[in-house]
């Protein structure tokens with residue numbers, strides 16, 4: 001079982017569990033209304049383009065969409081959620097000056113989908129450094145996640161595994177959580193979407209945050225039109241990447257952080 005925390009849990013307890021198991025559940029972290037509003041904003045995009053990303057890895061009975069901040073304004077309340085950023089601060093800021101969104105992806109697992117291949121989100125980077133997490137990921141439950149409808153599989157402790165140990169689904173536990181909860185996991189933990197054996201789809205929003213000196217997985221400068229990016233508050237603009245990392249990395253004229 002993954003350790004589960006309510007919204008008023010003490011941050012140090014939550015961080016200790018995340019470091020130990022590689023994943024935790026934040027139960028009922030936002031109201032159903034917010035989850036429903038984000039889901040409603042994303043719905044037409046899932047229906048229009050959600051099949052385009054189908055593949056052996058993403059599944060053929062799963063819809064996926066990206067460019068989330070272009071499609072859903074309310075998603076900013078999840079992406080910039082204070083508790084999530086406190087967690088990202090604790091895990092990432094020891095290793096960088098600031099961090100940014102890695103990627104944002106809406107994922108709707110449809111009835112009949114098979115389990116996704118277990119993977120580590122930080123596999124997109126070619127090296128791993130012991131003791132340093134490249135990213136933190138968050139899967140927001142926009143529907144209830146259950147054992148039957150595709151609740152995410154996670155292998156607790158697998159962030160500490162040394163290659164080449166292979167992950168087995170039998171080593172995993174599933175994230176079972178009500179709508180409005182969030183599964184938070186380290187970039188190095190083995191995990192994957194579950195099979196959907198029900199007759200209803202399961203929607204989640206996966207946001208990753210990565211060290212500020214890494215290349216972002218999703219190119220937000222190209223996926224979010226500039227005028228849309230400009231319309232968000234500074235906190236969200238910075239998360240999208242509109243900031244330097246210190247004085248020199250990613251510098252641009254009139255950088256408010258110097259240079």
Ligand SMILES: O=C(O)CCC(=O)C(=O)O
Pocket residue numbers: 107116121139150151152153191192193194204206
């Ligand atoms: O949808 C899920 O539960 C997990 C999806 C996932 O881990 C991924 O596609 O990277």
